Amino acid sequence: MTLPIPPAVELLPLTPELVLVGATFALLMLDLFVDESRRAITHLAAIVILLVTAGLIVAGVGGQGVVLNGMFIRDDAADVMKIAICVISAMSLCYAWSYLRDRGLYKGEVPVLMLFAVSGMMLLVSSGSLVMVYLGLEMLALSSYALVAVDRDGPVASEAAIKYFVLGSLASGILLYGLSLIYGATGTLDLAQIRAVADVSSNPDLMLTGMVFVVAGIAFKFGAVPFHMWLPDVYHGAPTPITIFIGAAPKLATFGMAYRLLEGGLGPLDARWQLLIAGLAALSLVIGNLVALAQSNLKRMLAYSTISHVGFLFLGLAGGGAQGYAAALFYAISYAIMSAAAFGAIVVLSNRGFEADGIDDFKGLNARSPWMAGLVLCVMASLAGVPPFLGFWAKLAVLRAALNGDLMWLAIVGIVSAVIGAFYYLRVIKAMYFDEPVGEGPIPRADRPLRAVFGVNALALLALGLFWNPLMAWCQQAFA
Amino acid sequence: MSHWPLLSILIWLPILGGAAVLALGNNRAGAARWLALAIALASLALSVPLFTGFDYAEAGMQFLEQKAWIPAYDIQYHLGVDGISVALIGLTTLVTALVLIGAWSSIDKRVSQYYAAFLFLEGLMIGVFSALDSILFYVFFEGMLIPMFIIIGVWGGPRRVYASVKFFLYTFLGSVFMLVGLIYMYLKGGSWQLADLYALQLSAAEQTWLFFAFLIAFAVKVPMFPVHTWLPDAHVEAPTGGSVILAAIMLKIGGYGFLRFSLPIVPDAGQEWAWLVIALSLIAVIYVGLVALVQDDMKKLIAYSSISHMGFVTLGTFIAFGLVRDYANVDAARLGLQGAMVQMISHGFISAAMFSCVGVLYDRMHSRMIKDYGGVANVMPWFAALFVLFAMANSGLPGTSGFVGEFMVILASFQKHPMLAFAAATTLITGAAYTLWLIKRVVYGEIGNAHVAELEDLNPREALVLGTYAVGVLLIGLWPKPLTDLMEPSIAQLAAQLAATKLTGL
Numbered sequence: 001m002t003l004p005i006p007p008a009v010e011l012l013p014l015t016p017e018l019v020l021v022g023a024t025f026a027l028l029m030l031d032l033f034v035d036e037s038r039r040a041i042t043h044l045a046a047i048v049i050l051l052v053t054a055g056l057i058v059a060g061v062g063g064q065g066v067v068l069n070g071m072f073i074r075d076d077a078a079d080v081m082k083i084a085i086c087v088i089s090a091m092s093l094c095y096a097w098s099y100l101r102d103r104g105l106y107k108g109e110v111p112v113l114m115l116f117a118v119s120g121m122m123l124l125v126s127s128g129s130l131v132m133v134y135l136g137l138e139m140l141a142l143s144s145y146a147l148v149a150v151d152r153d154g155p156v157a158s159e160a161a162i163k164y165f166v167l168g169s170l171a172s173g174i175l176l177y178g179l180s181l182i183y184g185a186t187g188t189l190d191l192a193q194i195r196a197v198a199d200v201s202s203n204p205d206l207m208l209t210g211m212v213f214v215v216a217g218i219a220f221k222f223g224a225v226p227f228h229m230w231l232p233d234v235y236h237g238a239p240t241p242i243t244i245f246i247g248a249a250p251k252l253a254t255f256g257m258a259y260r261l262l263e264g265g266l267g268p269l270d271a272r273w274q275l276l277i278a279g280l281a282a283l284s285l286v287i288g289n290l291v292a293l294a295q296s297n298l299k300r301m302l303a304y305s306t307i308s309h310v311g312f313l314f315l316g317l318a319g320g321g322a323q324g325y326a327a328a329l330f331y332a333i334s335y336a337i338m339s340a341a342a343f344g345a346i347v348v349l350s351n352r353g354f355e356a357d358g359i360d361d362f363k364g365l366n367a368r369s370p371w372m373a374g375l376v377l378c379v380m381a382s383l384a385g386v387p388p389f390l391g392f393w394a395k396l397a398v399l400r401a402a403l404n405g406d407l408m409w410l411a412i413v414g415i416v417s418a419v420i421g422a423f424y425y426l427r428v429i430k431a432m433y434f435d436e437p438v439g440e441g442p443i444p445r446a447d448r449p450l451r452a453v454f455g456v457n458a459l460a461l462l463a464l465g466l467f468w469n470p471l472m473a474w475c476q477q478a479f480a
Numbered sequence: 481m482s483h484w485p486l487l488s489i490l491i492w493l494p495i496l497g498g499a500a501v502l503a504l505g506n507n508r509a510g511a512a513r514w515l516a517l518a519i520a521l522a523s524l525a526l527s528v529p530l531f532t533g534f535d536y537a538e539a540g541m542q543f544l545e546q547k548a549w550i551p552a553y554d555i556q557y558h559l560g561v562d563g564i565s566v567a568l569i570g571l572t573t574l575v576t577a578l579v580l581i582g583a584w585s586s587i588d589k590r591v592s593q594y595y596a597a598f599l600f601l602e603g604l605m606i607g608v609f610s611a612l613d614s615i616l617f618y619v620f621f622e623g624m625l626i627p628m629f630i631i632i633g634v635w636g637g638p639r640r641v642y643a644s645v646k647f648f649l650y651t652f653l654g655s656v657f658m659l660v661g662l663i664y665m666y667l668k669g670g671s672w673q674l675a676d677l678y679a680l681q682l683s684a685a686e687q688t689w690l691f692f693a694f695l696i697a698f699a700v701k702v703p704m705f706p707v708h709t710w711l712p713d714a715h716v717e718a719p720t721g722g723s724v725i726l727a728a729i730m731l732k733i734g735g736y737g738f739l740r741f742s743l744p745i746v747p748d749a750g751q752e753w754a755w756l757v758i759a760l761s762l763i764a765v766i767y768v769g770l771v772a773l774v775q776d777d778m779k780k781l782i783a784y785s786s787i788s789h790m791g792f793v794t795l796g797t798f799i800a801f802g803l804v805r806d807y808a809n810v811d812a813a814r815l816g817l818q819g820a821m822v823q824m825i826s827h828g829f830i831s832a833a834m835f836s837c838v839g840v841l842y843d844r845m846h847s848r849m850i851k852d853y854g855g856v857a858n859v860m861p862w863f864a865a866l867f868v869l870f871a872m873a874n875s876g877l878p879g880t881s882g883f884v885g886e887f888m889v890i891l892a893s894f895q896k897h898p899m900l901a902f903a904a905a906t907t908l909i910t911g912a913a914y915t916l917w918l919i920k921r922v923v924y925g926e927i928g929n930a931h932v933a934e935l936e937d938l939n940p941r942e943a944l945v946l947g948t949y950a951v952g953v954l955l956i957g958l959w960p961k962p963l964t965d966l967m968e969p970s971i972a973q974l975a976a977q978l979a980a981t982k983l984t985g986l
Contacts, residue, residue, distance in 0.1 A: 366590075366593075366634075370593070374502075386622055386626060386652075387619040388619050392619075392622070396553075396615075396663070399663055400553075400663050403664055408660075408664075411660055412660065415657065416653075418656060419652050423649060426629070426645055426649075429629070429630075430644075430645070433633060434634060434641055468550060472550065473551070473552045
């Protein structure tokens with residue numbers, strides 16, 4: 001018996017992934033020979049690799065198709081998500097340099113682990129079988145655990161890493177259990193085949209139990225209530241640029257996973273899982289926003305706000321249909337840009353030995369640096385969902401999806417919790433504009449590239465908010 | 481029809497100009513003031529062609545601009561004005577210019593940000609009055625929140641944080657329900673355009689839900705009893721300019737919203753629930769008027785009086801339903817709507833003037849408390865004369881603008897039921913009582929204390945601002961015909977839209 005080696009033509013649609021993984025290994029080797037003082041080479045090379053990968057997908061190198069016996073799907077949806085994942089990851093990497101450098105945390109492993117995580121995300125959004133889902137997910141998860149632990153001597157970071165690892169493994173286990181039940185009920189690992197028999201399964205109870213576990217696993221990975229306990233600790237404990245990374249692009253990848261599993265595999269059961277998702281959405285919206293009100297640490301506040309944003313994203317999933325998925329993807333991309341900017345503000349204001357992660361650390365920013373305060377204002381207004389910023393349009397899209405799915409009650413929960421949520425974003429604006437600086441007050445780093453990245457990131461929220469048609473058309477095209 | 485995109489220029493000139501003022505930074509206060517004033521005056525000048533180029537016989541929208549904005553969601557950049565919006569845009573440009581002049585020397589903290597915020601507001605408010613796409617309207621409507629939040633919070637009084645957050649959350653909560661209503665109608669009709677929404681057939685139940693969604697949004701903005709409590713806080717804590725813009729223009733957006741959305745889109749639900757709005761309006765007129773009587777803070781008194789006067793706007797608007805539908809009395813309905821509009825414009829001048837008067841006193845004494853004053857007329861005769869004029873207008877004296885709108889609304893109410901007119905007319909007593917008592921305690925009598933004795937009369941800049949308001953108040957009071965002619969065709973069309981039921985097509 002010979003191994004079934006696929007013909008080379010089967011591998012063509014994987015070209016971007018192959019390039020990325022190959023380049024990542026090369027980078028790992030290269031970094032061994034790069035002197036500590038020239039670590040910038042590794043950093044820049046990693047950014048270039050991500051952008052080249054995105055460029056390959058944009059150029060359509062390799063072509064689309066379903067290959068490797070249906071394991072790997074490259075369609076419009078996969079391409080759109082992968083481009084967004086690469087670009088957003090490159091942006092989060094830009095925030096990492098000076099912050100981690102100052103703290104002696106920028107080891108060669110950091111960009112390499114990020115690239116591996118990106119490879120995992122790309123496989124995840126392309127997965128056509130249950131095995132591929134799990135493979136991609138674990139590749140992402142294991143790299144993320146290690147990234148959170150990069151500050152291995154810091155007690156908070158170590159605690160966060162352990163929590164992330166233990167609860168993340170639990171989530172993977174729950175998901176895996178659900179996948180095994182679905183395999184048991186249908187006798188196949190292929191998502192397309194599962195879809196074909198999902199509603200005529202010989203064992204509907206097993207199928208439904210599997211579905212519940214899968215939804216729980218997805219909710220765990222998203223950090224939706226009641227599976228959210230790990231999220232604030234991890235976001236708070238991880239070094240801020242790492243928080244940016246694990247908070248931004250993985251949301252997209254998890255959305256891709258949910259799309260592949262729920263729509264691609266369990267599509268015929270959508271009336272049932274949409275109900276579960278709607279319930280999770282309502283809980284996340286209410287609890288995320290209410291708990292965020294009580295936080296005085298900005299990173300924890302943003303973490304709880306993430307939970308509420310996941311609730312909004314679920315509005316799109318629960319609404320279902322091509323428009324609903326487009327809305328959820330649009331939300332995921334918008335949220336990734338917003339959260340990168342929000343945590344990015346902390347990075348810009350933190351100096352060596354000082355972490356500007358309390359809301360009080362933003363007091364009087366307008367008196368020190370009106371430009372910086374204006375940018376943070378844009379970010380907070382966008383997170384609160386005030387037009388014309390991008391965050392508003394994302395909310396409009398998911399509300400439309402929810403109403404389209406006859407989920408009026410959920411839309412009402414969404415808008416009321418958005419108003420509650422507005423309050424804690426206003427607290428940041430209030431601290432910056434209405435309060436006087438304490439002591440020397442917040443002083444942005446004199447680091448031009450970093451400030452430029454933050455400026456572009458924050459102004460993108462305004463620019464995309466005024467002209468969001470291309471982004472939305474792109475998301476719609478993914479699910480057309 | 482002009483080939484210039486006049487409305488776009490009117491919207492974007494102040495917004496981009498505001499960005500330029502902001503870019504000057506806080507260290508170049510003088511340059512920021514002059515640049516902002518130049519932009520505000522340019523906007524004022526540009527609003528003149530809006531009046532001269534306007535076709536007074538035409539009821540529909542004019543100066544139209546329509547471009548696809550977000551084709552993916554069918555949202556259009558669609559602008560246009562009718563008689564109602566032209567009047568309000570004129571008010572906006574005029575009051576903004578006067579506010580910027582008025583703040584010349586009283587604001588010395590973060591000057592460029594202050595002026596920029598007002599220019600942003602001006603552009604956004606003009607956008608609200610000219611948007612013909614409901615989402616575009618919503619963007620302008622909500623976009624105003626942040627600049628106003630900053631204005632109240634940065635330059636306001638001691639409890640500014642509380643007031644600004646309350647202002648933001650109240651208005652935000654109100655408007656999100658409208659957003660859901662708009663999305664619902666979009667899913668049903670496939671369009672965000674106001675004209676399409678007017679034609680959309682809606683069942684009685686749908687109309688009721690939408691009616692309340694709009695009611696929450698606009699009632700908070702007007703503000704109507706019982707959601708008015710943010711207004712006194714916001715007014716008291718806001719700087720003079722903020723109070724003026726808030727009272728003179730932003731409150732009008734609520735009334736404008738009723739005319740643009742509630743009346744034509746959900747006429748049957750409006751008919752069904754008009755009693756509720758009429759009742760709330762009368763409570764505002766009577767009860768809030770009495771509340772104004774017991775205030776010892778001048779700004780708070782004027783704020784409550786604003787709520788009371790805005791009660792006439794909602795009363796005149798919703799009385800029209802009963803008149804058209806139950807009595808088939810279209811003339812009286814038009815009178816009511818006309819009265820509501822005149823009252824909006826007139827209140828724009830009077831409240832702006834009253835708050836500016838308080839601002840003049842506050843700049844000198846740094847107190848808004850009535851008890852700190854007394855006998856101001858002895859040292860500030862010119863100021864006292866103007867203040868008394870505005871007070872007379874506020875209490876609805878014939879010959880001033882305050883009389884015209886209230887009288888029209890009372891006349892229209894009389895056609896519905898004499899008791900309604902009687903209840904509304906009590907404002908002529910309470911309004912006179914609280915305004916004249918304010919005047920008596922502040923302006924007349926013996927000089928209250930040593931500080932008052934040292935007051936100086938109006939400087940030329942303040943005289944220019946208050947003088948302009950005085951001209952407006954008297955002009956509308958003595959010769960309201962140009963204003964009513966301007967709005968007449970649009971009002972007539974609105975009355976026809978009220979009369980047409982949307983239920984028959986189902």
